[in-house]
Amino acid sequence: MPTIAYCSVFVDDQEQAFRFYTDVLGFAPKHNVPIGTDRWLTLTAPGDPDGTQLLLEPSGHPAVGPFKAALVEDGIPCTAFGVADVHAEIDRLKGLGVRVLTDPTPAGPVTVAVIDDTCGNLIQLFSETPAT
């Protein structure tokens, strides 16, 4: 039975992405292996070193740039991360100067928000919508 070992995001600059995804979003470093001019650069959720790894993949392939630009233009996130409280998390990220495209918006069982990862992607954050 397969497991989800990796999920990846294409990032414009691996160093910048590493700083944003660790210092700002709070992921933990897992692997950082040089491969030519790029790196095999993965992170995990904090406190879950054996969990699914987030691969920060270089976006050098010519197809990647136009693909990412088209998604960003329409506000479409490339992936989604769960957080405990999306309202509190968005407040925290705004305090750190992160660009928020969509403020927390109820979408049925979850409340979603969209941020810019500074590396050419939009990321959705979500938490369970509190019962009213």
Add this chain to the structure above:
Amino acid sequence: MSDIYRAIADPTRRALLDELTATDGQTLFALCTRLIENGFPMTRQALSQHLAVLEEAGLVRVRREGRYKFHDVDTRPLQEIQRRWPVPDPTD
């Protein structure tokens, strides 16, 4: 002028105007999320076509800001309707 009547004849487009009146400056994705939440589930492609009709009628303006594209509502074309028919309420 007939563009305006055509634009607001459709319930989905009226819902879109409601969403933009509540929160101006939304991306296509944000509008899609809000419409799903409010009972108008549709693909982004369909939504894009509805927005084009509203834009043609001058009710929605598309603004580019850096790498993003935002939609703003503009209700000025609706003033023509207001000027044409409503009779002042004497109790006002």
